Amino acid sequence: MNSLTWFDFKRLSLVITFVLVDLSAKAFADTPENVGDPKLVRTSKEVGFGDPLVSLLAQVQPKMVKIYGAGGMRGLESYQSGFLISDEGHIATSWSTVLDSTKVRVILSDGLKTDAELVGIDPQTEIAVLKIQEPTKSYFELNATSLPSPGDRVFGLSNLFGIATGDESVSAQRGVVMAIAPLSAKRGRMKTLYQGRVLVLDVMTNNPGATGGAIIDLEGRLVGMLGKELRDDQSNMWLNYALPMDVVTGTVRRILEGKTNSATQTDKLVPSKRPHRATSLGFNLLPDVLAKTPPFVDQVTSKSIAQRSGLQPNDLILLLNEQRVDSRRAFEELLATIDRADSFSLLVQRGQELVRIDFRP
């Protein structure tokens, strides 16, 4: 104690204080510069003790859709949420097993039931774009720069638990953006393909059926798309998150421009005369027993092209040459269009990771 002077002690405790205060400030979220900023703190009138919030939520309802497809088994819902993004009937939603159906049905806010076609998907961000035939008046403008700050008030709109049917409004929830952080920070503990930046929310939005729902701000602008249900394996905590608009906008644009992985397009396939065959490349898929058997790799022959390329048993093939293959049959049909002399690439899901595999014969 003798070596510690009074001045040192003062300085040390100052340091401790700042470190602690600073830690508490930065540990989870960036603090908004000024909580008193009128953009961040709304008065009672603005936030809707009366009508503004009511009309805000009523105004975005026509942009929301309910999506029904495959599923219905225990733990696998057959419904999810989505929102309109163009006047031509484009719908942004989450890429999930619900869309693994020959027929995806969409119910608009006025109760109109219609079938949707899958325009494209992006396995990296788990976003899908659907299209319905009907033109749509109400839709969200996608704006890549609509990024809320931690502390911002937001509202979640989704058909969680499938509560709303027909023309009933989807559920609205209120929350605050707690943080903007990459999901990869939780890698290994959260089962998710998407690893990028997400809006972490303080409200329990990510329930069954909520995925693909919209997060809006106090002006009614779209600021995020609700992600899937995500549970931390170790703590059993459920994470409520949404994909930020730069990710949503970028992905949707790529899908619409056809630059990214398009949907299965079996009608345009021209079989090659000397096509590739899985067996000659050195791998087998799981037997084709269902209407849509997922293209899972069953076996990989040692020292084959497949093994050298890095393919492993239990890989789930998602894309072949950037084209979506949602079944073993689709994969085989698409593979049959590629000449034996040509290279091709696969995107496979291995556990929670996406792996790209290039085949060079």
Add this chain to the structure above:
Amino acid sequence: MSTPNIFTPGRYHESVWQVLMLPFSIVRNLTLDTLRNARQMNTEPMALATGLDFPTVHRRTLFAIRCSLAATVMNIALIGDSSLADDLAALAPPSPPPSVLKAEADRIQAIAKASRSTVGVFGLDGQGGGSGVVISPDGYVLTNYHVSDPFGNRMRIGLSNGEMHEAVIVGIDPTGDLALLKMEGRNDFPAATIIDSDTVRVGQWCFASGNPFVLATNLQPTTTWGIVSGVHRYQYPSGTILEYTDCIQTDAAINPGNSGGPLYNWNGDLIGINGRGSFEKRGRVNVGVGYAISINQAMLFLGHLKSGRVVDHATLGFTVASDEKGRVIVSNILESSDAYRRGLRYGDEVLALDGRDVTSVNQLKNILGIFPSWTRLKLRFKNAEGTVDTYVRLGSLHTVAELDEIITGKPLDGPPTPDGKPPEKKKPDNKKPDDKKSDDKDTPNDSDAEESIGEQSKPNELVDSMKDLFEARRGFGNYYFNRREIDRITSAREIQSGSLAPSEARWPKELKWEWSGSVAGESTQFQFTSQANQLSLTLGSDTSVIDPVRGWANIIDTQGLSGPALAIELWQRWNSVGPRAMGECTYIGTAPVIGLETWQDLTQVTTGEVESFFYTSPETKKIVLIEIQSDSRQDRLEVYFDDYETTLIDGLKSPSGEALSKPIPKRIRSSYGLTTPMVIDFKRLNVSQETGTK
């Protein structure tokens, strides 16, 4: 404004749980806030720091608060001035704009107001616990049936001011998950302000109040704030008979123990009774989706609940399905249903019920589900000929035996279990005394839960004050309250105390009544004489003698023209000897009457061969409608007494010998079903008090 305690309910950090779940950034602000408060109040910051002693602690957060506070305090103490605290305060946000502070003050006020009406519902031994809400100054309390059920027919109610009151069960609605309790002894219980829950909109702020996890040992309710997430929600019965119709969905946290408690709007007005959540794989805790029974539904059932009966929900007597165009089409219809008698057939399109458009099957269930049986509603449907507007009587959804089965818990059961499993009465929101401390533990039922509704509770000296207020009877939650309601609608107490004016008092018994009038629009004379056991009706040139008891069923079955005479006879009996002397009589509740805006008191009396239904005005106590039914598969006789006039009655003298004026019907309308009524205008009523004289 002096610096309020930062944990005033309704302030920024609305609940302890939310504070604990806050990110560090906000904790920092909180810390600075505390420091600022400390400076303003000139208080020792350490005292404030140690004041932050939560019942359950998010360790890391508390650690952070304590570390930063402790370090700051240390600095202030060591450095000897508060410049550091000033620096820290400079980092904190400036004071919020006045509008924000105003909103906060309004919120605090609304929560304070509403919290007074929120009560805790406990067993007689003070254990267990759910929530409830006081709805009238004379002590009626609404809660969930699944909350009151394990406690039997007596319980204790804890007001937010810490007072404990005895309470007794009144009526129960096992299908709708409602129970009405009564406290006695005061006329200034803190009743909630009830508003029309149909005015509630998605996006309005609201808050749940109650006792989640039985946290509050001092009876101060816990407030959870949120928005209305959906209105007019329909929730399928899941594993139980119970369905939630037309309910309010909120993201305000609804947890076990909130059951039965109130959902208030932003202004602290009562809009619903919390009772259910969407619980799936995440256990029985809030997942951001809670449901409240709309207060409008509760109010529609209130009259029925006050009758002390086991009340029932309604059925239309037909089923519907939506076709490919989304139209709601009758898919099946009972020929014995009132809707069938009104012309509805298989394949017709249902357009509206109770004036609300039917756009989906769920919507029809929503509209129907908020009404008790015994109700008559407007129905609009479309058939090949066109659109039909009519009224249909709703039947009972269950038989008495089925309801019995529900309330004894075997094999059906009441409490909502959205997970689809059979309900366990030992869930945290209706815990038994012995597992109070193990919130998350399910233990097997003990004998207490098996207690039948009719059984008396264990002797307890505190209970004795209310022992006269309970009477067991099959089909009733508490028959005592049925007698009390009949006393009310017949002004029995006033009669007993002699406080009624002679014109309002009952007619003397053993009168000879002579009614004379004519059928409107015709020259047909209508004369009805009733004396002791001799009833005689002259209609035009036909005179018939009516037996006082027998033959009534035949008249109703054949839709006889002497029907109105039966109704007049019943009107006389009700007003002279009273309903109890007429036959077995049961107060049903309140029900709508065509042409009247407010619901009327409804009493069923078994009179010989027929059932009679008396609709009386809650205000004037006058009969407005008498229905006579012989066969439930056929239309009732309906006789409306909607035109009273206070008239000097010949032959009637007050005790002091003066001539008496009394309100008597000047005109009645009589019909079977909804056929064109026969209208009778009365010209004169003679009564004579000595039997046998003219």
